[in-house]
Amino acid sequence: MKKITIGEAARRSGVKVPTVRYYESIGLLAAPSRSEGNQRSFEPADISRLTFIRHARELGFEIEAIRTLLTLQDDPHQSCASADAIAKARLVEVEQRIRSLMALKAELETMVEGCGHGRVDQCRVIEVLADHGQCTHSHH
Amino acid sequence: MKKITIGEAARRSGVKVPTVRYYESIGLLAAPSRSEGNQRSFEPADISRLTFIRHARELGFEIEAIRTLLTLQDDPHQSCASADAIAKARLVEVEQRIRSLMALKAELETMVEGCGHGRVDQCRVIEVLADHGQCTHSHH
DNA sequence: CTTGCACCTCTAGTCGCTAGAGGATGTAGG
DNA sequence: CCTACATCCTCTAGCGACTAGAGGTGCAAG
Incomplete structure (x- = not known):
């Protein structure tokens, strides 16, 4: 499996490198595995998640709203009433x-x-x- | 001369008390004289200045732009080209x-x-x- | 082997306030 | 004169969502 570095993840998602680290630090993105030399190694799913976050930020959603939207996305059997309410409020x-x-x-x-x-x-x-x-x- | 307390100044200008102190701390408003008990005593001109600042903030001007607008106001013989440029940029x-x-x-x-x-x-x-x-x- | 870029952590700064601690002052009523 | 209470004082820390910089390590190409 190819290792995705933070720079590569940043390029693919459109989120800046320090911002990716910031999202990890506030628990919006799960901490990825590390290489031998302690460098982050991302999965394709992380790129999707970062892209999701970037789109939501561009639409002006606050981080806490995005956190909720992400937990909804993580469990697709839930009602989408919350997502609907968040989007309507926005x-x-x-x-x-x-x-x-x-x-x-x-x-x-x-x-x-x-x-x-x-x-x-x-x-x-x-x-x-x-x-x-x-x-x-x-x-x- | 009647002394204008910070609370009175806040009420008349529509700027909140801590914000008045904040504007003084960043040099947007000159430090007013003090009473015997070390309490601020404002002049009517200060109320005008605070009102000016509040209007400009409501129009979304940044503090540094307001600083420039205020220096222009302080010297009315200058050309208003700067003020014009700031407003146009905004x-x-x-x-x-x-x-x-x-x-x-x-x-x-x-x-x-x-x-x-x-x-x-x-x-x-x-x-x-x-x-x-x-x-x-x-x-x- | 060395150059040079990308990566690491950590702290501090940005903007324009806002909140709170902990204490001093001023005023109105008894 | 005393007490209660609002208002004032300074100072520090926090908000959101990053961004910048210091000081150091990893890694791939020439």
Whole structure:
């Protein structure tokens, strides 16, 4: 059997080398076997697991949520209600974040458009920050 | 002159008490004078500065960007080109973040809609995470 | 055999706060 | 004046999810 080094595992999964070690240290990834010279030797299943983690992180799931998703994956006879709930909760978070960022975008556009590119004392950017009451938008 | 305690300053600016002390510790806010009993005594100008910082933080500006914006505010004869550049950079960031989150939203919706609420081994949530190639969207 | 890269462990740093310990001060009521 | 209680003080440590660096070992090619 070919030995998969940590560098190889990192390349195949898209997770950085120190991050792989970090995931092992927090128990998200089982400690792999070691070579004679004490170097980690990964299995193909570890690559899948790392890839799973990377995708979930890219989707913004927190480590603890991923831990739960992984235990679900490890036991496929369970109901997927938990996985569904986690994904739905994340969807709600993302939707809220988008709404909030759209408001920020509008506010930043007002600031930038209003800037006459002159001196600071006429600058709308500074002005809006100093007195939020002048801002046409409200996001609280 | 009435003395403004840290609690009062916090209430008026909307910045929490420990955060006010934190801003002082990193030099974002000048250290205020102290009462006989060593308690901080703020000026109205400090409240304005804290309010400015809070607005900027709400808009997602980083502390170092705020530090720059504050030095610009302190010297109103400067060109506002820097302020303009900072705000524009922030706008670009926000726009990118929104695009990225919209892609995530679509992906999460696919996952959640595809979930048959059955067992984990038929769950689309887990499936998509395990093999990103099955995902209809791409965001890289 | 030596060069040089990849690997090892460990600690500390990042950002922007937040929590808590343990003690001092200020104020209102009795 | 005394007591209760809120608020203040400093200091250290913790959060999440890594990232950087020091100082050392393993390994494969030339």
